[in-house]
Amino acid sequence: MKLIVGLGNPGRLYSNSRHNIGFMAVKALAAKNKVTLKRGLFGSSLTARLKLGNHTVLLVQPLTFMNLSGSGIKPLLKKHKLALVDLLVICDDMDLELGVLRLRPEGSSGGHKGLDSVIHSLGTKEFARLRIGVGRPSERTDAADYVLAPFKRIDLEKIEGVIDSAVSCAESWITQGLSEAMNNYNKRS
Numbered sequence: 001m002k003l004i005v006g007l008g009n010p011g012r013l014y015s016n017s018r019h020n021i022g023f024m025a026v027k028a029l030a031a032k033n034k035v036t037l038k039r040g041l042f043g044s045s046l047t048a049r050l051k052l053g054n055h056t057v058l059l060v061q062p063l064t065f066m067n068l069s070g071s072g073i074k075p076l077l078k079k080h081k082l083a084l085v086d087l088l089v090i091c092d093d094m095d096l097e098l099g100v101l102r103l104r105p106e107g108s109s110g111g112h113k114g115l116d117s118v119i120h121s122l123g124t125k126e127f128a129r130l131r132i133g134v135g136r137p138s139e140r141t142d143a144a145d146y147v148l149a150p151f152k153r154i155d156l157e158k159i160e161g162v163i164d165s166a167v168s169c170a171e172s173w174i175t176q177g178l179s180e181a182m183n184n185y186n187k188r189s
Contacts, residue, residue, distance in 0.1 A: 007114040070121030096133025
């Protein structure tokens with residue numbers, strides 16, 4: 001079994017924000033595979049199971065806010081007896097240009113509060129993460145305001161393509177493994 005966790009903030013207020021691109025990717029992966037995300041473990045997340053090739057995959061959207069995203073991941077790994085190599089976390093990244101994907105086997109949080117929470121909860125940086133570039137705000141815009149704001153109308157068409165690429169990357173990670181997915185997707189989309 002594989003576990004894919006998309007990071008974001010619950011609620012309609014944040015649904016189309018840059019910070020929720022991890023949620024968007026997981027939701028798109030669920031839709032592509034015709035499964036529905038529903039309340040899961042103790043109501044702290046939305047989950048869906050799907051089959052992809054010979055693999056069973058559990059998709060997760062934590063319903064805690066971004067800064068507490070990690071609290072529900074460790075119990076899921078333990079419950080399903082999964083190793084860290086079976087985990088992929090998907091999140092936004094301001095240090096990447098809009099549309100750029102970066103899949104890594106491990107690493108720091110880079111200042112991302114959701115990844116900080118996951119690292120703290122798991123006690124390690126050694127888990128795969130797919131970062132989706134959302135670009136940097138202008139110097140006049142606060143970073144928190146920027147990631148919590150919805151995408152600009154002009155960017156929406158590009159975002160659809162980025163989400164499609166992120167879904168394909170996650171599917172490649174599931175079926176072909178981390179190295180192959182990195183080779184195919186760590187470039188501009």
